[in-house]
C-alpha cells in the first residue's frame with residue numbers, strides 16, 4: 160500500500176502527451192497519417208539516376224519511395240545488369256542508357272534533376288553537362304577531382320541558377336544531428352576535444368579503391384565534414400599519420416589506417432581515427448568533450464533489444480550495423496527528401512558550397528601531411544570560410 164497515495168486520475172482526463180522529438184520516425188508517420196497536403200502540393204519531379212552500384216541502389220530506393228518523384232532514366236555502363244534491375248524493381252517504364260548515350264537525358268526537357276552515383280572520376284563531366292542543361296544535381300561525394308574543379312562546378316550552378324547538392328549523408332543522421340544541436344546549445348560549453356572513429360566494413364574491392372580517389376578523399380572527407388559542421392569552425396593546422404597494413408592497398412599507393420589531429424582557431428583539438436577494414440562491423444563513433452561534460456554518439460546495433468546468456472559465455476547482443484547502407488539507412492532517405500525540397504524551392508541546400516570547398520582543402524592538407532610526414536598549416540583567405 161506504500162504507493163497507493165500516488166494513484167492519479169484516468170489518463171483520459173489529461174491532455175495527450177505528444178511524441179518526443181527524438182522519435183523522428185513516429186513524427187514522420189504522424190505527418191503521413193495526417194494526409195495534410197498544405198504547403199506540400201508540389202509537382203512531380205522527373206529524374207535520371209547515373210550509376211546503380213552500391214550507392215546508386217540506395218538512392219534508387221529513395222527515388223522509388225518518394226511520392227513526388229518519378230524515375231525516367233537509369234544510366235549505367237554495365238548493360239548486363241539492366242534486365243535484372245528492371246525486373247527486380249518493376250521499372251518497365253524507365254529507359255536504360257549507356258553513358259555514351261547520356262545526351263538523351265541532358266536534352267530531355269522533362270528531366271528536372273539528376274542523381275549522380277557513378278564512379279568518382281565520372282562526376283565532374285556528368286555534373287557540368289547536367290548543369291549546362293539546366294538540371295538540378297544531387298552528386299555523391301566528391302563533386303570533382305580537385306578543389307578548383309569543384310569550385311568551377313559551383314560557379315556553373317550559380318550561373319545556371321540550379322542547385323548542386325553534394326551528398327554528405329552523415330549530416331542527415333539523427334544521432335549526429337542531435338550531437339550538433341546539444342553542442343550548439345552549449346550543453347558541454349566550449350568544445351576542447353572532438354573525436355571521430357570511422358572504420359569501414361566490409362572491406363571495399365580493390366577495383367573500387369583504385370577509382371575511389373584514396374582514403375582521404377573517399378572516407379576522411381565525411382569525418383572532416385562532421386567535425387567542422389559540429390564545431391562550426393575550420394582547422395588551421397593538421398598533422399597526420401597513415402599506414403597500409405594490407406599489401407594490396409599498399410600496392411596502389413593508398414593507406415588503410417589513418418590518425419589525424421587538428422588544431423582549431425578557438426583552441427579546440429580534433430582527432431580522426433580511420434580504418435578501411437573493421438572486422439567488428441561498420442564502426443562509427445563520435446565524441447565531443449568540454450568543461451561541462453561530454454556528448455557521445457555510440458555505434459548503433461540492429462535488434463539491439465535482444466540480449467542473451469548462453470552457458471558461461473556472458474552477455475551476447477547483436478553485432479553493430481555491418482555497412483554504410485544499413486548504418487546510414489535513415490540518413491540517406493532524409494538526405495534525398497531534403498534535396499527534393501531544395502528542387503521544389505521549399506528550402507536552401509543545407510550543404511553549402513563554401514563548406515564543401517573548405518572540407519576539400521582540409522582533406523588535401525591531411526593527405527599532404529601523411530605523405531610528407533610534416534604538420535601542414537592551413538591558411539584561410541578572407542571570405543573563404545562559410
Ligand SMILES: NC(=O)c1ccc[n+]([C@@H]2O[C@H](COP(=O)([O-])OP(=O)(O)OC[C@H]3O[C@@H](n4cnc5c(N)ncnc54)[C@H](O)[C@@H]3O)[C@@H](O)[C@H]2O)c1
Pocket residue numbers: 209210211212213214215234235236237258276277278279281299300301326327328367377483
Ligand atoms: N556517401 C556515401 O555513403 C557513399 C557510399 C558509397 C559510395 N559513394 C560514392 O558513390 C560513388 C559510386 O560508388 P559505388 O560504391 O556505388 O560504386 P560501384 O562501383 O558500386 O557503382 C558504380 C556504378 O556506376 C556505373 N557506371 C560506371 N561508369 C558510369 C558512367 N559513366 N555513367 C553512369 N554509370 C556508370 C557502374 O557500372 C556501376 O554500376 C562514388 O563516387 C563513391 O564515392 C558514397
